[in-house]
Ligand SMILES: Cc1cc2nc3c(=O)[nH]c(=O)nc-3n(C[C@H](O)[C@H](O)[C@H](O)COP(=O)(O)OP(=O)(O)OC[C@H]3O[C@@H](n4cnc5c(N)ncnc54)[C@H](O)[C@@H]3O)c2cc1C
């Protein structure tokens with residue numbers, strides 16, 4: 331039987347879930363199709379589980395250095411099954427909470443299965459419970475997310491490599507975790523598992539880790555990670571994997587042109603993510619993709635097919651939960667509240683949850699210089715920050731890029747224990763047009779990290 335809806339949302343990620351609810355609440359007969367779990371990557375394989383485990387890793391770190399603060403404990407041990415159980419409980423709470431909210435929503439059907447376009451406005455669903463269902467709708471909203479890129483390395487299919495999903499299922503600590511890719515996923519998991527007691531080696535193919543960040547920022551993070559005992563090889567790629575009969579994996583690694591063999595127990599792939607569009611049948615709907623498979627949209631998130639929108643990672647924007655969520659608010663408000671928002675109107679903050687965190691907003695120094703802008707740089711080490719000294723958290727730095735003439739803040743990178751929160755203070759200043767010379771003399775409560783924004787902008791010579 332063919333059922334018709336006003337709106338169909340494909341993918342219950344960070345845009346699809348709230349959007350489906352709002353569409354239904356606005357009186358639209360809506361279906362939300364999800365092939366796996368409500369909440370998508372963020373809740374099930376991304377932000378929620380990793381940040382829960384990062385909290386356990388930080389507890390281990392603090393236990394290991396509390397002697398410095400004059401508190402002596404008689405050793406500690408990592409209880410990986412408990413860490414996993416705690417993480418699972420949090421994930422289930424978020425996932426089930428969302429599902430309950432969706433089920434209670436009038437005009438909304440949640441259907442578990444994989445959707446594929448069969449025509450411009452029709453889909454077929456391979457139901458998870460068996461069988462298929464054919465649906466049509468006036469409007470479609472695609473929020474199908476992204477999935478790990480697996481590099482083409484000889485022997486990789488023989489080694490049971492881990493991804494950001496399967497590593498979350500480990501209930502023991504690897505003896506030696508080799509991570510391919512030295513950016514967000516590699517660094518967050520790398521430091522976390524080092525703190526759980528694993529030997530960790532990160533292989534990054536670029537000339538430096540975090541190639542999109544300023545060199546001093548990336549170097550600061552690299553020094554911190556290495557100080558924690560993670561081995562980092564840059565300019566490095568894995569050429570070959572061989573698994574021996576005892577389960578150990580020999581990786582042939584070329585680093586800086588020199589070949590070496592590294593033996594490890596586990597391999598995590600963290601080499602980036604690609605959009606999930608393969609089985610969507612987009613050609614049947616007239617939805618075009620770019621050369622990387624991302625769904626093409628305009629600034630209002632409309633695809634090349636009328637009445638079909640794409641939101642979140644699948645459209646290749648900055649791959650963050652808050653961006654996917656903001657995509658939903660743009661689409662919804664433009665459709666139902668008569669607004670004309672576009673995706674260029676928003677800031678793109680982000681926070682990498684290493685410890686200390688890296689909070690980032692706006693232009694980096696290298697980006698501003700590339701654009702030929704007249705800028706000044708404010709920079710202080712965290713070791714100058716009173717709050718950092720008092721709490722024993724002196725690793726990191728504060729850096730801001732400002733317009734030399736207008737005194738507006740153009741961007742910031744804060745590496746610090748609350749780096750994300752401090753960055754957000756500067757984000758608000760940027761949004762409100764508060765210039766750096768005002769922040770320099772602003773009264774902040776003492777002794778907060780934010781108070782040191784005074785000192786940060788004192789570092790600029792007018
Ligand atoms: C390890 C890790 C850590 C991360 N940490 C952070 C962080 O700290 N902060 C942050 O902002 N971002 C983080 N991210 C990124 C963030 O998780 C994503 O950007 C975010 O989840 C946005 O995803 P989305 O809404 O585009 O789609 P997703 O959340 O990926 O959802 C897509 C959904 O669509 C479903 N689907 C796909 N195809 C079909 C189909 N044909 N039919 C039906 N359903 C389908 C999928 O099953 C999935 O549930 C992290 C990512 C990873 C992997």
Ligand SMILES: NC(=O)c1ccc[n+]([C@@H]2O[C@H](COP(=O)([O-])OP(=O)(O)OC[C@H]3O[C@@H](n4cnc5c(N)ncnc54)[C@H](O)[C@@H]3O)[C@@H](O)[C@H]2O)c1
Nearest residue numbers: 481511512513514515533534535600601602649681682683
């Ligand atoms: N805290 C956060 O906000 C957070 C945390 C985790 C993930 N994420 C999101 O998830 C996405 C994916 O993260 P990611 O770290 O997997 O991808 P990424 O694209 O950010 O980084 C991949 C890294 O792997 C390297 N690389 C690629 N191929 C390689 C190879 N063959 N050998 C060695 N190195 C190789 C790249 O040079 C790059 O540094 C990111 O875009 C990010 O937006 C966000």
